[in-house]
Amino acid sequence: VSHWTEVGHLTNALENQSVLIRGRAQTIRAVGNKMSFVVVRERGFTVQCVVTVQPDTVSRQMVKYVAGLSRESIIDVEGVVSVPSVEIKGTTQQVEVQVRKLYCVSRAAVLPINIEDAARSDVEIEKALQAGETLVRVNQDTRLNNRVLDLRTPANQGIFRIQSQVGNIFRQFLISEGFFEIHSPKLIAGSSEGGAAVFKLNYKGQEACLAQSPQLHKQMAICGDFGRIFEIGPVFRAEDSFTHRHLCEFTGLDVEMEIKRHYSEVMDVVGPLFVAMFDSLNKNCAKELEAVARQYPFQPLKYLPETLRLTFEEGVQMLKEAGVEVDPFGDLNTETERKLGQLVLEKYGTEFYILHRYPLAVRPFYTMPCHDNPAYSNSFDVFIRGEEIISGGQRVHVPELLTERAQALGIDVKTISTYMDSFRYGAPPHGGFGVGLERVVMLFCGLNNIRKTSLFPRDPLRLAP
Ligand code: ATP
Ligand code: AMO
8 A cells, every 4th residue: 555655755764665646747758668757846855756667557658658748747656665776866865766656637838937947056057057058047037927836946945934934933932922913904094104105095085005014003002001012914115116125015023012111122022032033943944944055055144142232323433443434323225234244243253133222313203212312212223144124113102202203204193193192191111123024034044135035026016926
């Protein structure tokens, strides 16, 4: 009797046993008219199946039928596991299956991209081209246009399992720290972050927009005495330019919490949360990380058990000493952020750190100014490999100051009046932060484009698939 076995589980231990596998015919190769080889792939694992004419099981027609299968068709294979005397190249599993029966479950049409080509690293492509192989370099747009096929590569199988683990640890860690999960509305009356990057829509005749973040409602939940909360949900930004790290829709991991004395209480959550996450990824997603690194080589993230905190002023000073002049009360740009990341790595040996006490002028209206110097604010950004993954800080919970700050930044307070009002009936001091899920995965894995870590990315020109 054959048992359903996963391709990834086919090892020497199953030698001479009869197994039943289901997977895709990744490659099909006929040798004369008596023998065919099919490499069967199941979720990133591959095994070679050998079809040879056998007196009572495999006919000549069967061998011919197999040779005519189309790539990526889903097939069921029943056969016996064998261990060849020579090393098998080009498959993940080091055994073969001697086929007795083979059925096509679902036939694939002619493919617009070749999965094997799409799975190669740049170095492998160069080598293959030098060896005179013909292959097609699959560019990003072609991948995204054919995303369902692109997702079948081992690297992509890894990326989205890693993404799942990031969300999983975020949730588990926060629950263990006394937070609970909320779900805030995504259809709202006004912009949540200020600024123009908002998708407007018609809400039954009333002007509305898609939430740029759960900012307003997560703070309102704190005013509703929810104490410590988090949310995992979609965030919409009408970005109008193309960068490697901005999407029009991404997944936000948001936290909001009461604080007693100082915004450092929020940073006290961020540091251990991310150290626990990185530890877990390295431990529990080793295979997935390896699959990503095989196609997109990267060095493991360097981070410290105790997360480094620097003030914005210290950051500006480090840049100055390195000959990079930046406005001490302006924002860092992509280039200066990266440069600071390099300097921090050289000095402190970490690629993960918190930069806090940002100039007030570059933060959103709801940010609490510093008590000792209102040119600065009780806020922070968090960086991986010199790029921002998190923004956060303490919020203004005093209604008069909130109105003043909103007006100073030209916010139309009428559109967020219910938010403004929620601070009038007693509001506890509080703070929180927002994380971009796709950015965390992109930067942890040292990937060069956020579209690689978004399942079906949305950018200014892409609304499909
Ligand atoms: P957020 O603004 O949501 O906190 P962010 O990573 O976009 O996240 P910003 O502070 O807006 O952070 O931007 C930091 C730098 O990134 C900017 O100074 C700018 O150089 C660059 N940048 C931000 N948005 C864009 C964009 N839409 N197009 C090009 N560059 C951008
Ligand atoms: P911010 O606007 O910085 O802060 O967003 C928080 C985090 O979300 C990610 N992010 C993005 N990811 C992909 N595409 C985008 N267009 C994009 N924009 C932002 C980044 C960023 O660090 N309400 C505050 C958070 C808070 O203070 O709680 C906020 O939205 O990783």
